[in-house]
Amino acid sequence: MSAQSATGGQGRGAAGGATVRERAQLALNDDFLRKAVRFTTERLRSGKKQASEEHGNWEAWRERGRQIRLHTIAHLDYYLNLFADNARANGAHVHFAFNAEEAVRIVLEIAERKAAKSVVKSKSMVTEELHLNRALEQIGVEAIETDLGEYIVQLAGETPSHIIIPAIHKNRRQIAELLSEVAGETLPPDTPVLAGFVRKKLREKFLEADIGMTGCNFAIAETGSMVLFENEGNARMVTTVPKTQITLMGMERIIPSWADLEVMATLLPRSATGQRMTVYMSGISGPRRAEDADGPDEMHIVIVDNGRSLQLGDPEFQELLNCIRCGACLNACPVYRHIGGHAYGGTYSGPIGAVLTPALNKDNVAQWDDIASASSLCGACYEACPVKIPLHDMLIYLRRRKVAQGYSPALEKLGMKGFGAVMGSAAKYRGALRLGKLGQKLVARGGVIKARLGPLKGWNRYRHAPSLAKESFRDRWKTIEQEIRHGLSEIEAARARSRLEAALKERDNGGGGGNGHG
C-alpha cells in the first residue's frame, strides 16, 4: 500500500492530459464519473438548501460569517500573532513556513527526530497542497490517510476529486477491488462490509502510529485552540491516540473567539453536506495535560503561508482568504458538475480552485492554467458561498490579468472588453442573448454549434457550444430546483444503488470510456 501511495502524490488522479482541455475531455468521456458527480453534487446542493432554509434567516448568517472573516483577515497580524502566543502557552510547539518547502522540511524533521515509522492522517487540504505524503514516503515514513474516502483514493494512487467527498469518482466495485488487494481476499462490493474492513484495518494503524497529522478548520486566536469538523471520528483518533500530533494550518484559518465559532459551525456543515452539525466538532488546546491518560504528549502546529499572503492588500483577491473550505461552490457549479474535480489539475477544484490555484501562484502568470476560462461566470458559486466570496468576479479579474500580461490572443482582449460591457448590464446581457438566439439559426445543428467562427471560435476548438436554449437556464432555474428536490425525496437508497449499478453496466458495455481511473 505504501509503495502505491508513494507514486500517488499528484499522479494518476490528474490522469493523462496536461491541459484543462485534455483533462476535461477525459472526464467528459467518463460516463460514470459524470453521473456520480452530478448525483452527489445535486444531493449535497439540495441538502444545503434545505438545511439553510430550515435554519432560517440564512442571509443574515451569511453576512455575519462574511463580516467575521473580513474582520479577522483585515487584522490578521494581530490575530495570528495572538493565536501563536496562546497555542505556545497551551504547550504546543508552533512553527512558521513561508512556503511549501519550509513546511515539508519542518514536518520531515519532526518525523526524523521522532524516528517515526508511520503517520496517520485525517483529511487536510494543506497537506495535499504541500504533497506531504510523497515527501514522507521518500524518507521511509508510511503516511496513511484515514478518512474513508481519502483512504480509498490513496490506495488507488490518486488525488481527491471533491473537497468533501474525495472518492466521488469511484464506484463500489472499484473500491471493493482496491480493498480486496489490501485484505488479501475478495471482499464483496457491499458498503457495510467494505467500511467494516476499513474500520478494522485502520484501527490497527491508529494504535501503532507514531504521529497523528491533521489539518485545521478554524484556529481560535484568543485561546490558541484548533478546531476540527468531521463525521467519521478519524480526526479524533488522530488527535487522541498517537504520541505526537502535527497540525498543518493555512495562516488564514483564524477566527477570534469561540463565540465566532458558533457562526462558522452554523455555516460550514450546512453548506458542506446539509447537516445541522457534523458528527464531531473538536476544539483542541495543546497537548494532553500531565495528569491526562490520553491525548498526544507533544503537539506541533505548522502555520503555512505558501502564497496566501499574496492576497493581502490586493483588493480583488483578499476575500479569497475568507474561504472556509465547505465545497458548496463546487456543488453549485455547472462546470464542476460536468467535468469533475480532476480536470482542474490542482489541489483545489471547482470555482474556488479555479481562483485559488493561480492566486497562490501569483507571480507566475505564464504558468496559470486555463481553468479560469472553463467557467460560465453564472454566479452560482457566489450565491452558494456561505461567506459571500465573489468568485465569479475573481474569475474575470484573473482573465483580465492574464490578458493584461499578454498571455491571450488579441481577439480575446477585444472580447474581454465587449464582455465587460455586456455583463455589466442585465439589459445588455438579455439583448445579447436575443441576438444569439437569432444568429444561431444559421449555425446550430442538432442542438449544438460546431462551427469555429465568430465569438465561439476558441470555445468550439474543444467542445461544441450548446445552442442557446429557447428557454434559458435563467428562465428554468426554479423548475429544475423543484424537480431535483422532488426527485430526491423519492429516491431511496436501494433505488439509488440500482441506478448507479445500471450506470456502471452501461459504462462497461459501452467500453468507450476506458480511460481515466482504475
Add this chain to the structure above:
Amino acid sequence: MADASYEQWLARMDAESRAKQERFMNGIAERMGRPRLTSAPAHPHRGAPDDWRGFEWPPEERAERFAANFRSAGGHPVRLADLEEAKRFIVGKAEELGARIVVRQRQPELDALDLESALPNARVSVWNDDPGENWKARAAEADIGIVVADYAAAYTGSIAVLSSKDKGRSVSLLPAVLIAIIPMDRLATRLGEVLACFDEAGRERLPAGIHFISGPSRSADIENDLTIGVHGPGVVYALLVG
C-alpha cells in the same frame, strides 16, 4: 524521547519560530500597507447575529428538539426521570447487547450508579483509576463507553464532553457503543450558549480536548451510501435525565 539532544533541537526550533513569527507578522502588515497591529481591534461583529442571542426554548421543548435532532442524525435519544432509571436502562442495554467489557469516566454521577456490581457479567473499568494501566487499549477493547455530558445543545442535537484526568477522550471514541447521560440542567438551546462558556473560562482553564458529538460516526464516502460506525461508535444513546 526526552533525551538532551531532542530537547536542544526543540529549543532551537522554538527560537527559530519566534524570530520567524516577527517576520511573518511584519510581512502581513506591510502587505496591508499599514503599521503592525499590536492591540486588539474593535470586533463589532463578534458571534451570532444579534437577534439570535436571546433565543431560548423552554426545557420541555428543548428536550424534544434535542431528541428529534439527535434521532435524525442516527442517534438514540431516551428521556428518563432520574439516575435510577438511567441505571436500569444501562444495565438492560448492556445485557441485551451482551457487553463483556465496559469503560466509564470517573464522574460522581456514574460512581453513584455502581455499575460495577450491577453488571456481574461484564468487566467495568473506571478511567484512569490506575496510572500504570494502558487506558487507550482498555477503551479500544470496550464494547460500551459511558460518559456524563458536560454540556448539550438542543438546536444542533449535540453533546459536549471535556477531557480531564478523570475523563478520557477515548471513552467517547473507541468503544463500539457510546452511552451519554445528559442531566437536563446541562441542556442548552443554542450551541452558542455552550461555546460562550469557553470564552468566559479563558485559555488557562480550557481542557486539552473539547468534543461535540452529534450522533454515531458516519460516512457517505462509498457511492453516497450512508455507513454508520466508520471509526467512532456506531451506536450512540443520549439519556436525557431529569
